[in-house]
Amino acid sequence: MKNILHIISSPKGEHGHSVKLARAIIKQLCNQHKECKIAERDLLAAELPYLDGLHISALFKNEAERSDDENQKLSYSDAVLREIKAADIIVLGAPMYNFGIHAALKAYIDQIVRFGHTIAYQRDGSRIGLLKDKVVYLAITAGGNYTNSGFDPVNDYIVNYLQTILNYMGIETIIPLIIEGTAAPDFMVDYDQICNDIQSATAVS
Numbered sequence: 001m002k003n004i005l006h007i008i009s010s011p012k013g014e015h016g017h018s019v020k021l022a023r024a025i026i027k028q029l030c031n032q033h034k035e036c037k038i039a040e041r042d043l044l045a046a047e048l049p050y051l052d053g054l055h056i057s058a059l060f061k062n063e064a065e066r067s068d069d070e071n072q073k074l075s076y077s078d079a080v081l082r083e084i085k086a087a088d089i090i091v092l093g094a095p096m097y098n099f100g101i102h103a104a105l106k107a108y109i110d111q112i113v114r115f116g117h118t119i120a121y122q123r124d125g126s127r128i129g130l131l132k133d134k135v136v137y138l139a140i141t142a143g144g145n146y147t148n149s150g151f152d153p154v155n156d157y158i159v160n161y162l163q164t165i166l167n168y169m170g171i172e173t174i175i176p177l178i179i180e181g182t183a184a185p186d187f188m189v190d191y192d193q194i195c196n197d198i199q200s201a202t203a204v205s
């Protein structure tokens with residue numbers, strides 16, 4: 001049985017190409033694994049908390065030391081951490097907006113990168129990521145088509161960033177699936193076709 005977490009960061013909901021790509025990835029994964037339980041976290045469904053002063057002061061205290069306001073401030077983080085820890089496979093939708101990830105996805109990442117939960121220091125002072133044995137599929141979409149243009153914002157600003165932050169939290173297997181050119185008037189794509197050979201898709205390292 002595999003727990004799959006689908007994270008949505010497209011403001012276009014069901015019309016988002018990254019949502020459709022992620023759903024095709026999940027379909028393939030569920031064909032491979034006997035049983036799948038799918039959870040969904042739509043980052044555009046409600047306003048996300050941002051890192052502010054109260055949040056940061058709460059991060060440096062243990063639960064008993066925190067004020068009610070500080071504990072309340074961390075409640076969203078607590079909920080999304082429970083969800084991501086429970087997942088075996090994460091399908092992370094990451095559409096390109098203004099050459100980077102959507103602000104909602106950055107806000108979400110700020111909630112899940114947390115000492116004692118996703119990162120920790122060891123006795124010798126070295127840092128380790130705590131999200132072990134998870135696989136992340138990145139469903140990346142961009143309106144532009146950058147292939148052969150000498151400019152690669154998809155890999156430079158999205159894949160590299162997500163790989164860095166996921167590695168930081170201990171996730172080592174990261175498999176990007178990318179669709180470019182969604183803004184072209186004649187754009188057509190077979191999402192299932194892109195995911196057909198998901199097993200042989202290459203992980204970034």
Ligand SMILES: Cc1cc2nc3c(=O)[nH]c(=O)nc-3n(C[C@H](O)[C@H](O)[C@H](O)COP(=O)(O)O)c2cc1C
Pocket residue numbers: 010011012015016017018019095096097098099100141142143144145182183
């Ligand atoms: C405000 C805005 C900014 C965008 N910025 C970029 C961009 O910097 N580069 C790009 O290639 N496409 C850009 N796009 C196009 C989106 O990447 C494209 O619509 C993509 O399909 C979004 O993924 P989604 O359909 O899953 O939301 C932008 C679209 C909007 C509405």
